[in-house]
Amino acid sequence: MSDLLARRWRPATFLPEADNRDGSLTFVVATLCFLACLMALTVLATNRAVNTWSDQLTSQATIIVRPRANETPDLAAARAAEALAGVPGVIEARALEREKAEALVEPWLGDITDLEDLPIPRLVAVDLDNASPATPSTLAAALKARGIDGIIDDHSIWTRDIARSADVIAWVCGGVFLLITAAAGAVIAFATRAGLLARREVVEVLHLTGAENLFIARLFQVRFAQLSAIAGALGAVGAAGVGAVLRLTAGGGELTHAIPILWSDLLVVAPCPLVAALVAAIAARMTAERMISEIT
Amino acid sequence: MGTSPLARLSDKLFAADDVLRFDNVSLTYGRRAEALRGISFALKPGSFHFITGASGAGKSSLMKLIYMAVKPTAGKIELFGHDVSKVSAGDLPFLRRRVGVVFQDFRLLDHLSAFDNAAVPLRIAGLKPESYRNDVAELLAWVGLKDRMHVLPPTLAGGEKQRLAIARAVVGRPEILLADEPTGNLDAEMSERILKLFTQLNRLGTTVLIATHDQTMVARSGMPVLHLDAGHLIRRAAGEE
Numbered sequence: 001m002s003d004l005l006a007r008r009w010r011p012a013t014f015l016p017e018a019d020n021r022d023g024s025l026t027f028v029v030a031t032l033c034f035l036a037c038l039m040a041l042t043v044l045a046t047n048r049a050v051n052t053w054s055d056q057l058t059s060q061a062t063i064i065v066r067p068r069a070n071e072t073p074d075l076a077a078a079r080a081a082e083a084l085a086g087v088p089g090v091i092e093a094r095a096l097e098r099e100k101a102e103a104l105v106e107p108w109l110g111d112i113t114d115l116e117d118l119p120i121p122r123l124v125a126v127d128l129d130n131a132s133p134a135t136p137s138t139l140a141a142a143l144k145a146r147g148i149d150g151i152i153d154d155h156s157i158w159t160r161d162i163a164r165s166a167d168v169i170a171w172v173c174g175g176v177f178l179l180i181t182a183a184a185g186a187v188i189a190f191a192t193r194a195g196l197l198a199r200r201e202v203v204e205v206l207h208l209t210g211a212e213n214l215f216i217a218r219l220f221q222v223r224f225a226q227l228s229a230i231a232g233a234l235g236a237v238g239a240a241g242v243g244a245v246l247r248l249t250a251g252g253g254e255l256t257h258a259i260p261i262l263w264s265d266l267l268v269v270a271p272c273p274l275v276a277a278l279v280a281a282i283a284a285r286m287t288a289e290r291m292i293s294e295i296t
Numbered sequence: 297m298g299t300s301p302l303a304r305l306s307d308k309l310f311a312a313d314d315v316l317r318f319d320n321v322s323l324t325y326g327r328r329a330e331a332l333r334g335i336s337f338a339l340k341p342g343s344f345h346f347i348t349g350a351s352g353a354g355k356s357s358l359m360k361l362i363y364m365a366v367k368p369t370a371g372k373i374e375l376f377g378h379d380v381s382k383v384s385a386g387d388l389p390f391l392r393r394r395v396g397v398v399f400q401d402f403r404l405l406d407h408l409s410a411f412d413n414a415a416v417p418l419r420i421a422g423l424k425p426e427s428y429r430n431d432v433a434e435l436l437a438w439v440g441l442k443d444r445m446h447v448l449p450p451t452l453a454g455g456e457k458q459r460l461a462i463a464r465a466v467v468g469r470p471e472i473l474l475a476d477e478p479t480g481n482l483d484a485e486m487s488e489r490i491l492k493l494f495t496q497l498n499r500l501g502t503t504v505l506i507a508t509h510d511q512t513m514v515a516r517s518g519m520p521v522l523h524l525d526a527g528h529l530i531r532r533a534a535g536e537e
Contacts, residue, residue: 009411009425009429011415012408012409012412014405016407017407201403201405208363208364208392209397209416209464210389210392212389213385215420
């Protein structure tokens with residue numbers, strides 16, 4: 001019987017399989033991974049929203065037309081639309097009706113009945129070719145050639161603001177991500193220190209039996225890397241679940257939605273277990289090597 | 297098994313010289329009185345010695361110095377030709393693998409089976425389980441743990457733990473075997489078997505050093521004695537009271 005058992009024997013791990021601190025540590029690391037994954041999803045969604053908004057803004061321009069003394073505003077707008085329609089890089093130019101122009105200024109002037117007495121400028125909406133859009137100077141030259149006085153708004157002030165806001169969000173998310181990573185590393189380092197002290201007798205026996213510091217450090221490294229990989233998977237699944245709920249409730253990709261998450265975005269959480277294991281392995285290894293040198 | 301260049305070089309240069317040499321070694325723990333004072337002795341390869349002395353005489357401290365758990369506060373210790381104070385941290389494990397130790401308090405790993413405990417030195421040395429599985433089983437059977445090899449140490453009796461600690465110390469065929477009170481919890485028959493095991497290992501070339509209170513075993517073996525008295529070493533010839 002004992003011979004059979006000996007033949008079937010497989011080496012057990014030098015460190016005890018489970019520790020009563022493992023549950024708490026798994027929860028903390030899983031929570032940090034969950035937050036890190038949410039950060040990644042936020043960056044993706046923000047970038048997509050910004051790109052959508054920027055594309056829409058950069059593919060349009062608005063011309064404010066000022067009629068000449070002997071010209072009606074509607075005629076001036078029609079002439080401007082005609083002048084711009086043939087410019088390379090312009091897909092379509094159309095003069096907006098007076099009602100639409102009035103609707104645009106209504107939020108600032110309120111619902112007043114005698115708007116027709118005000119000299120509301122006429123607008124021309126220009127759709128630009130995304131591949132090679134006409135520049136503001138090209139549009140200005142076309143208007144000038146036809147003797148039309150107009151102000152060109154290419155929305156660049158808005159796109160710059162949006163791009164700047166997106167950059168800020170990306171940097172903030174990146175900073176929070178690094179902070180979470182550092183916190184995870186610190187938690188693992190703390191746990192490694194506690195684990196080493198709790199297993200001091202094991203460490204001493206291995207050391208006195210001829211184990212190298214690296215050999216012992218690797219035991220803790222593998223242990224915490226495995227634990228963190230599991231915690232990372234739990235955090236990733238949690239974040240993917242939240243992302244899926246947002247996708248189902250908010251839809252994806254449309255400008256009207258604040259967080260346009262696509263199903264494919266959920267894949268961004270996939271490397272989380274690997275990254276968590278890597279961070280834990282580095283933190284545990286560095287801590288264990290330093291501590292083993294101190295206590296032995 | 298991995299062996300450092302330093303250890304390999306030592307094997308060649310030190311083959312016929314002293315395997316262990318203490319030169320005026322003293323040891324003090326913190327601010328307490330000296331545990332060992334001016335100890336000097338040398339062991340030839342393949343020798344067999346007992347260390348005797350009353351409790352607190354310094355037997356365990358002497359053992360700790362030899363298995364490099366503590367460093368001397370004065371003097372020089374040479375193990376396999378290396379000054380242990382000057383051995384690099386990277387070479388120290390390779391020196392320790394050449395020394396088998398039976399600790400007085402056994403120091404078994406409670407979460408590992410008896411089989412796993414006995415195999416610890418071989419696993420640390422990097423051997424594959426297939427190469428030593430049968431040897432470990434045979435050794436455990438020899439020390440009377442054939443039916444206990446897959447139980448955890450906390451379920452073993454005191455004598456069984458001691459035999460397991462002995463099995464772990466000798467399983468890697470160390471060049472020096474240190475045993476601190478190895479028969480303290482054993483009955484007469486098992487003590488005899490263990491002493492026979494140590495003698496067999498000694499005949500195969502292992503240098504053996506046993507710290508013990510068991511004067512009967514010392515007298516029966518006829519081996520030379522290093523007697524410690526309040527930290528001082530008093531040599532005694534074989535059989536001398």
